Amino acid sequence: MCAARHLGNLVTINKTDWLQRCFTRKHASFMLTFLNSFLAWSLLAAAIPILIHLFTRKKLKHIPFSTLQFLRQMQKEKIRQVRLKQWVLLLLRTLIIILLVLAFMQPALRTDSPALGKDAQASVVLIIDNSLSMHNSSRGATRLALVREGLRRLASTFTPGDRITVIAAARPARVISKFSFSETNSDIDGFLDELTLRDSEADFDGALLLAQQAFATSPNPNHEVYWFSDQRIAAPGPVPAGFAANTLFYNIVVPNEKMRNLTLSALRVDAAIFEPGKAVPVRVTVSNSGDFDEKDRLLSVFLNDQRVAQRQISIPRGQQRSELLRVVPREPGYQYVRAVIENDQNNADNERFSLFYIPPESRILLVGPGEESRRFIRLALQAASTTAARKVSEIEPGQLMTTSLNGIDVIVLSNVARFSNTAAAKLDRYVRDGGGLLLFLGEAIDARNYNTTVLKNLAAGELAESIGDIASTAPVLRMGKINQGHPLFASVFDDQQKVRVESPFFRFAMRARLSTDAVTIIQYSNGLPLLAEVSPDRGRALLFFTSADDRWSDIVYKGVFAPLVDRSVRYAASRGRSPVAELIAGEELRYRIRMSSGAAGEVSLVLPDERRTMLRPAVEKNAFLIRYDKTGRGGFYRVMSGDEQLYAVAVNFAPGEMTAPVLPADSLAQALHPLRVVTMPLGDELPQRIREQRQGKPLWRFFLALALVMLVAEMLLFRDRTEQQPAGIPASAT
The missing domain is CATH 3.40.50.880 (Class I glutamine amidotransferase (GATase) domain)
Incomplete structure (x- = not known):
């Protein structure tokens, strides 16, 4: 037997676990490992019941007694029964000791994986979906807030020296933090503060490419990717080349609960010719992307921050409704149109923007x-x-x-x-x-x-x-x-x-x-x-x-x-020379300024929250080219030259983000082949599940429970043997 072959080498075993070799078949998909394999020498204690049995064994003295022939016949039958129970007791006591020792060795069952040892340092990439659908709230917290709490708990599974790369997946995907993990949580708290919600859709393919680039520059042998998302994404494209064979992809699913939500899926100015004092038709499309029918919800339209039209609407779930309203510009210049639906469980899709320009x-x-x-x-x-x-x-x-x-x-x-x-x-x-x-x-x-x-x-x-x-x-x-x-x-x-x-x-x-x-x-x-x-x-x-x-x-x-x-x-x-445009959140803002205009001396961009950021124009074909790609928040972006406004852009979320179906876990795993994908829910047990995936599912409770069951059986069998011991036959006799 395997145990017998290795019994003489138990004391000299270090990291190599002979029990792992015993319990692992050649083509098995699971293997048994021990977290405290240094306690393997304690299995020698299993010999104690055998030694006690051998040392206490006595031979009976045979004293002939002519009148007890019948009793001698009964004695032979009882001795056979006693010997059988004694062997069973010996086996139970030996197994009890073995099971107790194995329980203290903390056995764990894990799937076969090309990953290296659990003690090796890892390169970890955290890809966090901070797109529009992650604005959805439940019990007062957004889905991204739930992810933040999960990340804080997940930090307990990292070891000092692990290289952490954090990627925000909202289009365009970007790396927001890189650090080497330490015992303090200062680095974790730092990138959590920078992780904010965006109105763009999830750029999963772009995030996966950034993850591959992060692994390419990391010397650590173990590679792990953590994807936190509500899974409202399109089917991924091909996996970028360069991922190592031992890369583990953890698909952490943020739960999708039933919710009430209306989505402003379109806002269109239905005119191409504008005049001050003339009504401009505005068409607003509202979709019910929630799980309940909505009745008498208030829809408002603002022109230059003044409410100019409103209407109550009712929309059954899964349907949409289009409303035509009118706005009347009073003066020439930039005309900012904003449609708003009253608050629900995702306020990020309750607002949409458009604009037009009337030249003076x-x-x-x-x-x-x-x-x-x-x-x-x-x-x-x-x-x-x-x-x-x-x-x-x-x-x-x-x-x-x-x-x-x-x-x-x-x-x-x-x-x-x-x-x-x-x-x-x-x-x-x-x-x-x-x-x-x-x-x-x-x-x-x-x-x-x-x-x-x-x-x-x-x-x-x-x-x-x-x-x-x-x-x-x-x-x-x-x-x-x-x-x-x-x-x-x-x-x-x-x-x-x-x-x-x-x-x-x-x-x-x-x-x-x-x-x-x-x-x-x-x-x-x-x-x-x-x-x-x-x-x-x-x-x-x-x-x-x-x-x-x-x-x-x-x-x-x-x-x-x-x-x-x-x-x-x-x-x-009204077409090409109009200084207004519309973009989807995450798309790049581009604007060309003729050199002859002399307007590129000091160019800045006013963001939707009225913060101003300076821009550095690039020279391209006798013009200055303005480029800005951080358009993740919806609203109006204004290009300024000093105090003169040159251009304005209305940025809106992609409406398909809220109506996209949840991508099934098996579809994601199939798309990410050959990466090994492990899907698990976001929750309090996430760190424990990660440890089980790395080290294996702990079996010490099973071994301990089995030892207790055998101990009870041994007590019952021993009591029964004592009560049925035949007269004249010592308990130790065999």
């Missing part, structure tokens, strides 16, 4: 040959310009190459005959850099030149043959179908109602074949495009396939012309 002055460059070609457009701009300042400059087509386009919001081209390649390239750069462009045809244009220059650069399509005759008075076309859902007509055709528009007639027109990138806004009565839009890169161009000349049509005399020109100018200027 629009600068328009009107290009056309002679006063006559520009006259009707100038009059239309003057007639519609009642609420906002507008500066209109007029030049001849030949002056376009020498005119600076910096600061120009919209260029209006009317009856420009042709474009040189240089002029066309200049216009193309202007539009792609965020400028607005309006193009009107005219009798002087060269269609072939347009097709090979301006229209080609904008990827808009091409002009074909003409329709009608300028000299004729008979109309050949009228205004046809209008795309009422286009942003150009937002709030003009409310609720898609039919609005009667006085249709102009057209004596002459150009047939256009649009590209797939172009969008038709207004058609002629024969279905050909009258007004189309293309949006290359950051800019926007509106193409009128008619002329602002009363010889082509009478549109310039109709009531639709001035509002159409005015709204087209506003719409063209």
Whole structure:
């Protein structure tokens, strides 16, 4: 037997545990180890009952007695019974001593693992999910607060010299602390103070890559990853190469309890043209991401920190509701829109942000040959310009190459005959850099030149043959179908109602074949495009396939012309040059400042909590590039040059974070193969479970209980043997 083979070597055994070799089969998935293997020599005490038995053994003296033949026969039968009970007692007493010694040796059962010895120092990576869903509260504490308490308890399992790396998993994942563990908790408390909730989603793949990089620079042999999360994450991608074979991944699951929660999943300004004093439609979408129906919850909309609209809503669980409200800006400038739902068990998703900008002055460059070609457009701009300042400059087509386009919001081209390649390239750069462009045809244009220059650069399509005759008075076309859902007509055709528009007639027109990138806004009565839009890169161009000349049509005399020109100018200027944008929490804020603006001397960023941080612009392609990636909190971020505001961004949480399903533990383990994943709940028993996983499940209680059971059996058997001892037979006789 294995015990017999190693009995002579028990005293000389050090770290190597012979019992582990005895109890471990060649292909077993579990093995037995002992925390106090130095007590193995105590197993020699198991020989004590055997020695006592041998030394107390006596032989009976046989005295013949002729009258007791019957009693001798009974004696033989009783002796056989007594001997059997004595052997059983001997076995029980020996096993009792062995079991007591094994209990003091603290046996533990653990799964096979390539991890090195438990006494070796470890490299530990703590990945903590501080994303939006971890804001959820239960019994007055957020899920992240529960994780903080769990981390404090987990610290008791670390040993001095362990290298700890702490990673916050909210997008973008980042390392927030690195330290070598000591007996004090100062390092633990330090990173716990820095660990704060964010409104972004969990970046699990990014955090896992940072963990692999931390292990690559660590000399410690044991590698452990602890992932604290409520498991509301997408399925992970492939495991980064470089993880050691002995890496243990502890999946610590934060419990998901039933909760009441409404999520502001969308806030959209349903307009592209803004004017002071004119109502702007705002659409708010609210989702019930909780586990209960919600009734009569208050939804409010704020404009520039003033409540301007509110409504009570009721939403069954698992459903969403969209509400259309209106805000009215009073002054030009930045307009900050905020929607708020009343508090519930996760207040982080009860607020959403949007913004738009009304320029205090629009600068328009009107290009056309002679006063006559520009006259009707100038009059239309003057007639519609009642609420906002507008500066209109007029030049001849030949002056376009020498005119600076910096600061120009919209260029209006009317009856420009042709474009040189240089002029066309200049216009193309202007539009792609965020400028607005309006193009009107005219009798002087060269269609072939347009097709090979301006229209080609904008990827808009091409002009074909003409329709009608300028000299004729008979109309050949009228205004046809209008795309009422286009942003150009937002709030003009409310609720898609039919609005009667006085249709102009057209004596002459150009047939256009649009590209797939172009969008038709207004058609002629024969279905050909009258007004189309293309949006290359950051800019926007509106193409009128008619002329602002009363010889082509009478549109310039109709009531639709001035509002159409005015709204087209506003719409063209509202895209690339607008100093506002929206981002998802965790995305990088980027903004380019032209060197010619002189605004990059001292650039700072005002955060949602009104704290100001200085930015260092980088030079990139004749511009200063502003970059900032710590957008983990929702709200408004404002780029400032001194006291002048250059740019504003609304940052919102990713709505999918709250509606994402919980990733099952087996799916995570499968995705992380070949890492060994151990899943356990977050709770008071976490440190004990970790110790059991490292050292094995303790079995000393089982051995002690078994020894007590055998001790009771030995007492009962011994008492029974004493009571049944036959007369004349010594108790020690065998």
